[in-house]
Amino acid sequence: xxxxxxxxxxxxxxxxxxxxxxxxxxxxxxxxxxxxxxxxxxxxxxxxxxxxxxxxxxxxxxxxxxxxxxxxxxxxxxxxxxxxxxxxxxxxxxxxxxxxxxxxxxxxxxxxxxxxxxxxxxxxxxxxxxxxxxxxxxxxxxxxxxxxxxxxxxxxxxxxxxxxxxxxxxxxxxxxxxxxxxxxxxxxxxxxxxxxxxxxxx
Numbered sequence: 001x002x003x004x005x006x007x008x009x010x011x012x013x014x015x016x017x018x019x020x021x022x023x024x025x026x027x028x029x030x031x032x033x034x035x036x037x038x039x040x041x042x043x044x045x046x047x048x049x050x051x052x053x054x055x056x057x058x059x060x061x062x063x064x065x066x067x068x069x070x071x072x073x074x075x076x077x078x079x080x081x082x083x084x085x086x087x088x089x090x091x092x093x094x095x096x097x098x099x100x101x102x103x104x105x106x107x108x109x110x111x112x113x114x115x116x117x118x119x120x121x122x123x124x125x126x127x128x129x130x131x132x133x134x135x136x137x138x139x140x141x142x143x144x145x146x147x148x149x150x151x152x153x154x155x156x157x158x159x160x161x162x163x164x165x166x167x168x169x170x171x172x173x174x175x176x177x178x179x180x181x182x183x184x185x186x187x188x189x190x191x192x193x194x195x196x197x198x199x200x201x202x
Contacts, residue, residue, distance in 0.1 A: 074160060
């Protein structure tokens with residue numbers, strides 16, 4: 001395994017939640033992003049939050065915040081690129097990034113290890129997480145060396161779908177069990193806050 005940095009994608013518009021920052025909603029008495037940090041942090045050389053707007057709202061977590069550099073709301077791929085650029089500039093020794101939505105509080109504690117193992121055994125460039133028959137394209141292991149190709153895809157070709165970019169490269173999908181709960185459950189709707197709180201409460 002090379003050195004990898006975790007990128008928590010918090011750049012979404014949260015339309016289904018009436019706007020605002022989903023990762024800052026509380027479950028079990030703590031913000032959702034705090035749960036994600038606790039799960040992903042120990043698996044990585046460091047963590048970066050990808051968020052737009054005033055970075056001060058994430059100051060309590062003590063992590064660097066990298067904003068999108070692509071004009072307009074370009075979706076998760078812009079966050080992937082922001083993460084790659086941040087890591088490339090500040091941590092040139094890092095070979096990879098692992099991305100995950102910041103509103104995913106139950107990330108597997110073996111996420112990075114299994115993505116690396118699968119990518120190596122499949123001789124792939126990108127490894128993507130899946131559960132319950134669904135592929136979670138925003139939860140993936142990416143080589144930082146793809147950053148200029150991703151920049152070109154975003155800026156010149158206006159590619160917006162994560163799956164479409166991943167499909168350009170040899171990739172592998174890694175499946176996780178959904179019992180006792182889906183580790184990639186993310187808080188999208190108001191009722192999801194209650195479901196996540198119930199999982200935290202055990």
